[in-house]
Structure formats: C-alpha cells, structure tokens
Amino acid sequence: MDIQDNMECSAEGEQLKSELDSKMAASNSKSDGEHLVSAAVLARQLKAGTPLVKLCQDPKNGNEALGAVSAKRLKSGQTSSSDSGDQTERKYIELLPQTVRKYNHLEAWLGTLDYRTVKPVMMMMSADENMQESGESGCVDSESNVAQRLAQELWAIDSDEEEPEQMTDCTNPFRFPLTDNQQAEQILNTENLSAERQMNNFIQLIQSRAAVPEYALSDAIYCVDKPKEAAALGAELPLVPISESFKIGDVLKLFVSEVYSPFQFWFHVVDGDYDMHMLEQLNHQITTFYSTLRDTDWQLPSYFMKPGYMCAVLHEFAWRRGRIVSEPLADADNVSVYLLDYGKGVNVQHKELYFLHGTFKEQPAFLMRGTLTDVYPLDLHWPENATSKFKQLVHARELHAVIKDIDIQDRILFVNLFNKSSSETTTISDLLIEAKMAGRSHNYSAELRAANCGRRLRYLRERLPTFDMLETQVFPTATDDFEEKFDNIIYMPTFFQQFQPPQLTNPFLRDLQEALANWLVKFQPEEMAWRKLNKEAHKKLKQEQQKRLQQFLTEHPNFFNELAA
Incomplete structure (x- = not known):
C-alpha cells in the first residue's frame, strides 16, 4: 500500500513539474507591453488620479501562468465584481510577482511575495475617462491590447523629457x-x-x-542675519531742537572737534543742553556693551555695509557711533565711516564694524555745526595757510562763543569765538585779520542788514560746500588744486545766477554734481524771493528819492541858477 501511494505521489509530482515548466515558458513568451511598469510610473499615475487596476487569475481556476500580470481600466460605474468578460474568479490586487526577461528591482521584490497574502485593492475611474469600446456589442478590448496601450501611456509619462508649461496672463514670467x-x-x-x-x-x-x-533687497530680507534689537536700514538719529536750545546772543562754552575751514567746523557744547557730559555717558554705555559682547552675530556682515547705515565702530581702541559713507569694493579691506558724534571721517576694517543696538540711536548726535563770523577769505576760497592758522587757534581747545545768527534749516550756529584764557576780548576773527589771513566783514551789522531788506548777505563759500556734502564725503579731500576747480564751478554766473546745475565730466564727481543740483533746488526759491524783495525795495527807494528831490526843488526854485552862478 505504501509503495502504491509513493508511486501515485511521484506521478503527480512529475505531472505538476511539467505543468509548471510549461507555464514558466508561457510567461517568458509574453509581450513587452505586459511587463510590470516601474515604481516611478505607478507613483506618477496614482498622483495624476488615473485609476489603475492590476489583476491576476488564480492558477487553480485558469490556464494562465502563475505571476502573469495584466492591467485594465474600469469604465465609469463599473466595479471589480462586475467584470463579466471572464467566467473565472479574478482577484484584484495592487502588486503581483511577474517573471520578466530584464532584471528589475521592484519585480524581484514582488517575486518574493505570495499573491494570496496581498490585500485586494480597487480604484475607481473618473466619469470623464472612458475607454473606447470595440464593435456595437459593447464588449471591451482584450486584456492584452489594453495592457499594451496602458504600458505605452505609462512609459510616456515616465519619460525624462518634460513638456514646457504653457504661459498664461497671470503666470510669473520670471518662472x-x-x-x-x-x-x-x-x-x-x-x-x-x-x-x-x-x-x-x-x-x-x-x-x-x-x-x-x-531691487528686492531690503531690511526684511536681511533681518534673518540681523539681531532684532539692532538698528534697521534707513534709521536716523533724532535731531537736536536748535530753536529751543539756542538763541541769538547766547554765550556758550564749546570744544572744537573738527575743522574744514573757518566757515565749516564742528564743536561740542561744554555746559548746556546736549553737552559733553551726556556724550561721555553715552560713550561709557557703548563701551560697556560692546566690550563685554562675545556674540559674533553682532558683527556687521558685508551686505549691510550700505551708505547711510548706522553702526558701532571700534576706532583707536574706543567705541563710537558711526554711519557708513560708501559701500566698499569687493576686494577692499577698509570701510569709510563718518563718526556721528565727532564730525570726523575715518577708514576702519570690516571686523571693527558692529550692529548698533537700538538703545544707542535714541539720542541725537552730540555735535553742532559752526561758522566763524566777521571774516571773509582773501581769495575765492580759504587758503591752506589761513585754515591751518585757524586750526592752530581753536582745535582741541575750550573756547567761549557768542551766537550772532542761526540757520535753523541747515542747523548751523554762526559764532564769534574768543579764547577763554585770554584776559583781553580779542577774538579769533581779530587774530586772523591781524595775521593777514582774513578780511573783516560787516555783513552782521544792523546797517548793512537794513540796506539789504533785513537779510544778511552770505558769501558763496560760506554756503558751499555744505555740511551735508562734507559729512557724506561727496566733496573730495580738500586740496588747493581741487579748491580752484570748485571755484570755477560755483562762481560761474550760470550756476549762482541762472541756477543751472554743473555738468562734470569726471565720473567720480557724479555724487557731487547731484548734490550741487539738489542744493540749487533749495537755493533758487530763497534767492528769487530775495531778488524780488530787493527789486521792490530799490524801486520804492528810488520813488522816495524822486519825491524828496521834487519837494526840494519846489522849496528852492532858483537852486540850479544859483548853482550855475
């Protein structure tokens, strides 16, 4: 009995082996269109929303080879259970093993799975996607044709060549x-x-x-690298209320900090509002903050080094408030900075610039602009020896000053200086005149002001270069050669009489040309108003003189006869 059973099992094994070999041969002879597509294709197809059904026939109920995979789309309204084209039971599954001629990692992995353990899945097709039906009977195409067309579509989607998107009116062209x-x-x-x-x-x-x-760069872009407590791009210091803090006739004690000429210098107030004591407190606070700072996030990056940006500067072992004058070149080691509280331009290294904490921008610059009164240059501009003499008399010295005039708009105090230690009342202006470095001016006298309709005449070199031009360094370093060229610009009648901006050929002076044009825009209304007032005053004066002459001739009818005799 056992021998008979063994023979029957052996015969069944041989029959099963032959059936499996024939099925594997049939599977290898399948067309390329029925091969399982790659995982990337399946992912793209699912993302696009195209319903895809993978189906396999149970080898126990059919003659197809184990692992043969075919693909089919479901029409709208059709479900997996309504597939009437086949009499055999079909299992809808997501992934099935398949034997292929070419090695595929995904198919190799799927080959390790048993189709009985894979859960069935079914995806519905949208209503607007319908497959063409062959013939009037309504029968669908054969599974092999469907699988072949579907494989071609999927391989087309898997292509590396992407079609360009069509531009619309609302599409960003920069994309x-x-x-x-x-x-x-x-x-x-x-x-x-x-x-x-x-x-x-x-x-x-x-x-x-x-x-x-x-063009899109702004503080909102840069704020990623800027501490939130630091001063923003475009921030400015508050201004000292000139009209409230200073009056004509006030006597000041001051300390001259920087000198360009007797008409343009900067000073600190020793005692009074916004004086040097407040400046010393500010410097102590800045030094305490940055000396103990070890955070490199406060060091100023190169893209923040823009003209006008306020920062903290380490200059000569002291911390100061500064403003960047010009953007440094890519290969430059130094940056031009204007010290806000000292009126001085310096060149410092990149590593010596830090973000300015917002607390230190709440106080104004403790520095005033000054102009010496009662003098005028003996040349078209102040000669170098006259400026050197003035520096020798006033620089780094505590002086007394009397305010004789105030320019509120440009924030300038016109002062007459005299030495504190001198027992005499000799002024700095008198010392320059005695040294034959300057001439005496009477423009501040009441008589001359009345003759000019209440206006004090100002020399052109008293107006130019302006303090703004000097502080922003659009005016180059003063030399006698350039001073003469500047004289040729501003003393041209077309400039100060006809208000025509100069046309400078030097490309490095374009900022100066723009600054002079802006100055003319502000100067022209003031000058035209005074010219009109002066013209009316002269006309009125001439009428009064004619009226007086007529009255005199009426009282003395024989005046000309007596004069002739």
Whole structure:
C-alpha cells in the first residue's frame, strides 16, 4: 500500500513539474507591453488620479501562468465584481510577482511575495475617462491590447523629457527663463545697441536671476542675519531742537572737534543742553556693551555695509557711533565711516564694524555745526595757510562763543569765538585779520542788514560746500588744486545766477554734481524771493528819492541858477 501511494505521489509530482515548466515558458513568451511598469510610473499615475487596476487569475481556476500580470481600466460605474468578460474568479490586487526577461528591482521584490497574502485593492475611474469600446456589442478590448496601450501611456509619462508649461496672463514670467539661444540672440546679437548698453543689459539679466534680485533687497530680507534689537536700514538719529536750545546772543562754552575751514567746523557744547557730559555717558554705555559682547552675530556682515547705515565702530581702541559713507569694493579691506558724534571721517576694517543696538540711536548726535563770523577769505576760497592758522587757534581747545545768527534749516550756529584764557576780548576773527589771513566783514551789522531788506548777505563759500556734502564725503579731500576747480564751478554766473546745475565730466564727481543740483533746488526759491524783495525795495527807494528831490526843488526854485552862478 505504501509503495502504491509513493508511486501515485511521484506521478503527480512529475505531472505538476511539467505543468509548471510549461507555464514558466508561457510567461517568458509574453509581450513587452505586459511587463510590470516601474515604481516611478505607478507613483506618477496614482498622483495624476488615473485609476489603475492590476489583476491576476488564480492558477487553480485558469490556464494562465502563475505571476502573469495584466492591467485594465474600469469604465465609469463599473466595479471589480462586475467584470463579466471572464467566467473565472479574478482577484484584484495592487502588486503581483511577474517573471520578466530584464532584471528589475521592484519585480524581484514582488517575486518574493505570495499573491494570496496581498490585500485586494480597487480604484475607481473618473466619469470623464472612458475607454473606447470595440464593435456595437459593447464588449471591451482584450486584456492584452489594453495592457499594451496602458504600458505605452505609462512609459510616456515616465519619460525624462518634460513638456514646457504653457504661459498664461497671470503666470510669473520670471518662472520661465529664456533659453541660452534666446538670451544670446537678445543680448549679444543687438547690432543697434552700443557695447555699453549690451553690457548693461547683460548685467541686469544676471542680477535678475539671483535668488533675491538687488531691487528686492531690503531690511526684511536681511533681518534673518540681523539681531532684532539692532538698528534697521534707513534709521536716523533724532535731531537736536536748535530753536529751543539756542538763541541769538547766547554765550556758550564749546570744544572744537573738527575743522574744514573757518566757515565749516564742528564743536561740542561744554555746559548746556546736549553737552559733553551726556556724550561721555553715552560713550561709557557703548563701551560697556560692546566690550563685554562675545556674540559674533553682532558683527556687521558685508551686505549691510550700505551708505547711510548706522553702526558701532571700534576706532583707536574706543567705541563710537558711526554711519557708513560708501559701500566698499569687493576686494577692499577698509570701510569709510563718518563718526556721528565727532564730525570726523575715518577708514576702519570690516571686523571693527558692529550692529548698533537700538538703545544707542535714541539720542541725537552730540555735535553742532559752526561758522566763524566777521571774516571773509582773501581769495575765492580759504587758503591752506589761513585754515591751518585757524586750526592752530581753536582745535582741541575750550573756547567761549557768542551766537550772532542761526540757520535753523541747515542747523548751523554762526559764532564769534574768543579764547577763554585770554584776559583781553580779542577774538579769533581779530587774530586772523591781524595775521593777514582774513578780511573783516560787516555783513552782521544792523546797517548793512537794513540796506539789504533785513537779510544778511552770505558769501558763496560760506554756503558751499555744505555740511551735508562734507559729512557724506561727496566733496573730495580738500586740496588747493581741487579748491580752484570748485571755484570755477560755483562762481560761474550760470550756476549762482541762472541756477543751472554743473555738468562734470569726471565720473567720480557724479555724487557731487547731484548734490550741487539738489542744493540749487533749495537755493533758487530763497534767492528769487530775495531778488524780488530787493527789486521792490530799490524801486520804492528810488520813488522816495524822486519825491524828496521834487519837494526840494519846489522849496528852492532858483537852486540850479544859483548853482550855475
């Protein structure tokens, strides 16, 4: 009995082995269209929302080879249980093993799975996607044809060549940069444009392709690297209330800090409002804060080094408040900075600049602008020896001053200085006149003011260069050579009489040219109003003189006869 059972099992094993070999051969002969697609294709198809059904026939109920996979789409309203085209039971599953000629990692992994352990899944097809039906009987295409067409569609989706998106009116054009050929055609093959214009267009194109274009850079962009307590881009110090703190006729004690000429110098008030005691307290607070600071986040990055940005400066082992004058070059080691509380321009290294804490921008600059009175230069500008003599008399000395006039708009105090230690009342102006370095001016006298309709005449060199030009350093370093060139600019009748801005050929003086043009815009209304007032005053004076002459001739009818005799 056992021998008979063994023979029957052996016969059944041989029959099963032959059936499996035939099925494997049939599986290997399947067309390429029925091969299982890659995981990337399946993922893209599922993401696109295209319903896809993988089905397999149970080998016990059919003649197909184990692992043969076919794909089919369901029509709208059709479910997996309504597949009437086949009489055999079908199992809808997501993944099934398949034997293929080419090695595939996904298929190799699927080959390790048993189809009985995979959970069935079914995805419905949207109503607007219908498959074409073959013939009037309504029968669907054969599974092999469907699988072949579906594989072609899926492989097309898996292609690396992406179709360009169509631009619409509301699409951002910067999302679709021009191709290299189009750029070359628009930038390099522009015969009607000059070489300079082509280069400007090319630079503009490169800048627009930056992650954040230059025109979009702002403090909101940079705030990522800026401490939230630091001063923002564009922040300014409050201004000292000139009209409330100073009056004409007041006597001050001051300390001259910086000198450009007798008409332009800067000083600190020794005793009074916003004096040197407040400046010393501020400097102590700044030094205490930054000397104990070990956080490198407060060190100023290069892209914050913009003209006008306030910062903390370590200069000559002392911490000061500063304002960046100009943006440094890419390979420059130093940065030009204007010290707000000292009126001095210095060059410091990048590592000596730090963000200015917001607390230190709440107080105004403890520095005043001053102009010496009762003198005028003996040349078109102040000679170098006269300026040197003035520096020798006033620099780093405590002096007394009398305020003789105030320019509230430009924040200038016109003062007459005299030495504190001198027992005499000799002024600094008298010392310059005695040394033949200056002439005596009477423009501050009441008689001359009355003759000019109440206006004090100001010398052109008293107005130019302005303090703003000097503080922003758009006016180059003073030399006799450049001073003469500047005289040729401002003393031209077309400039101060006709108010025409100068046309400077030197490209390094474009900032100065713009500053002079802006000054003319402010000076012209003031000058035209005074000219009109002066013209009316002279007309009125002439009428009064004629009236007096007529009255005199009426009282003395024989005046001319007596004069002739």
